[in-house]
Amino acid sequence: MFTHTFRVILVILTFQTVGFSQPEGMVNIKGSRYIPLYGRDSTVVEVKDFLMDAYPVTNQEFLDFLKKNPKWQKANILKLFADDNYLRQYTNDTVFNASPNSPATYVSWFAAKAYCECQGKRLPTIDEWEYVAMADEVTADARIKPSYNQKILSWYETPRTDKKEIGKTPKNYWGVYDMHGLVWEWALDFNSVLISGESRKDVDKDSNLFCGSAAIGATDLMNYAAFMRYAFRGSIKARFSIKNLGFRCAKDVETIP
Amino acid sequence: MRILTLLLVVLTALTSCKERGQTTAEDLAIAYECPMHCEGDKTYDKEGSCPVCKMDLVRVTPPATKADPEGTFSDMSIYNLPATWTTQDGKDIQLKDLQGDVLVMVMIYTSCKAACPRLVADMRNIEERLTEASKERVKMIFVSIDPEVDTPKRLKAFAKENFMDQDPWLFLRSSEENTREFAAVLAVSYKEISPIDFSHSNIISVFNHKGELVFQQEGLGVNSDNTIKHINQAVEAM
Numbered sequence: 001m002f003t004h005t006f007r008v009i010l011v012i013l014t015f016q017t018v019g020f021s022q023p024e025g026m027v028n029i030k031g032s033r034y035i036p037l038y039g040r041d042s043t044v045v046e047v048k049d050f051l052m053d054a055y056p057v058t059n060q061e062f063l064d065f066l067k068k069n070p071k072w073q074k075a076n077i078l079k080l081f082a083d084d085n086y087l088r089q090y091t092n093d094t095v096f097n098a099s100p101n102s103p104a105t106y107v108s109w110f111a112a113k114a115y116c117e118c119q120g121k122r123l124p125t126i127d128e129w130e131y132v133a134m135a136d137e138v139t140a141d142a143r144i145k146p147s148y149n150q151k152i153l154s155w156y157e158t159p160r161t162d163k164k165e166i167g168k169t170p171k172n173y174w175g176v177y178d179m180h181g182l183v184w185e186w187a188l189d190f191n192s193v194l195i196s197g198e199s200r201k202d203v204d205k206d207s208n209l210f211c212g213s214a215a216i217g218a219t220d221l222m223n224y225a226a227f228m229r230y231a232f233r234g235s236i237k238a239r240f241s242i243k244n245l246g247f248r249c250a251k252d253v254e255t256i257p
Numbered sequence: 258m259r260i261l262t263l264l265l266v267v268l269t270a271l272t273s274c275k276e277r278g279q280t281t282a283e284d285l286a287i288a289y290e291c292p293m294h295c296e297g298d299k300t301y302d303k304e305g306s307c308p309v310c311k312m313d314l315v316r317v318t319p320p321a322t323k324a325d326p327e328g329t330f331s332d333m334s335i336y337n338l339p340a341t342w343t344t345q346d347g348k349d350i351q352l353k354d355l356q357g358d359v360l361v362m363v364m365i366y367t368s369c370k371a372a373c374p375r376l377v378a379d380m381r382n383i384e385e386r387l388t389e390a391s392k393e394r395v396k397m398i399f400v401s402i403d404p405e406v407d408t409p410k411r412l413k414a415f416a417k418e419n420f421m422d423q424d425p426w427l428f429l430r431s432s433e434e435n436t437r438e439f440a441a442v443l444a445v446s447y448k449e450i451s452p453i454d455f456s457h458s459n460i461i462s463v464f465n466h467k468g469e470l471v472f473q474q475e476g477l478g479v480n481s482d483n484t485i486k487h488i489n490q491a492v493e494a495m
Contacts, residue, residue, distance in 0.1 A: 043450075078332045079332035080332060080333050080442065110438075188437070189437060189448075192446060237441075238441030238442065238444075
């Protein structure tokens with residue numbers, strides 16, 4: 001009897017490890033404390049261990065989601081949740097005119113969030129995303145390397161990278177692809193950035209910290225790439241659907257008893 | 258007498274038809290505006306570029322008309338949001354339960370020392386200046402951005418402290434996730450900068466009785482004339 005119970009437990013434990021420790025397509029990110037590239041008064045933030053999708057969500061994956069969840073299809077989506085550009089690459093509700101392996105773009109924050117929730121995941125936070133994004137192929141924090149910054153900035157200058165397919169850029173230190181070089185990505189708390197143009201007047205604190213002077217005030221000029229990302233996040237609204245803005249999902253690490 | 262009535266009816270019918278015709282024409286007219294709003298709300302009837310900033314004019318998005326199959330509210334209505342909120346009295350509600358009133362909403366947190374007392378004052382000021390007719394049909398709502406600290410009990414205490422524990426005042430809190438989503442709908446940004454401190458946008462939003470956003474006042478201590486005008490208009494349109 002005892003052995004039987006033991007076996008059952010063993011089987012459950014094994015499956016739990018397979019099922020939860022590293023779901024397919026996700027990689028483990030070991031958390032740590034770091035100073036974001038461009039943070040409010042450069043405070044240290046803490047990122048806990050978490051899982052992140054190795055690739056951005058593709059057109060094909062998003063289509064599968066749309067088929068199962070018709071209320072997010074182009075014709076059915078509530079205007080509250082997406083602007084008129086939503087799924088512009090779709091010729092009808094379930095047909096898109098793009099490469100199936102290209103990142104899904106023209107997706108609003110609400111739709112991206114719903115997609116992740118359907119997979120039992122969530123969108124990564126800005127702190128998590130930036131933490132993974134500061135790695136290059138060999139180091140977890142490559143921000144001091146001139147080559148790292150140079151690559152990102154030259155990508156920002158390259159048009160139409162959203163047409164490329166996922167997984168063509170070298171994987172980074174964590175085993176994550178396409179953090180840079182393909183599309184910009186939604187974050188769960190994208191609306192925690194207070195550096196929109198309006199913030200000069202409508203934010204109660206540090207109103208002088210942002211806008212023009214902020215780039216100059218950032219700790220070093222190489223922070224410019226990150227500053228652009230934060231500024232972009234601060235300037236968009238959750239229902240915006242943008243050509244070069246995609247997303248990937250993240251997940252908390254489940255502790256196995 | 259009968260003829261007179263008939264004539265009146267016909268006349269009314271004719272006038273209303275004409276009115277409807279006009280609005281439809283207006284709705285259908287394609288207008289273009291500068292994406293930067295250099296000239297305020299000025300629109301053009303042709304494509305082209307803005308005379309001030311030279312940017313291409315963009316088409317003005319027509320108002321949403323598609324009705325929700327389950328109710329009478331439109332695509333842009335916040336009554337579509339399924340989240341459950343708890344009031345200062347511990348009652349669970351959905352936003353659609355507030356249907357029928359004009360809603361004036363602001364996001365705050367009760368432990369805030371800097372901006373929120375001023376936002377509360379702004380809200381009070383707006384309420385005082387509404388017409389008597391409007392006051393009856395308006396709900397003034399505070400939504401907490403700090404649901405962890407702002408329990409219903411805490412909201413109740415805050416309401417009492419500010420003499421706002423009665424109509425038209427209402428205090429709401431929900432989960433962190435629902436709060437983030439609602440802020441996204443209102444285009445309100447906020448960030449926790451320490452366990453007791455948040456940085457946040459100061460935006461007062463006005464929703465009509467169908468739950469559609471009609472106006473946003475941005476900033477602290479700004480002139481509320483426009484906000485009040487929009488609230489009164491929203492009430493008249495009911």
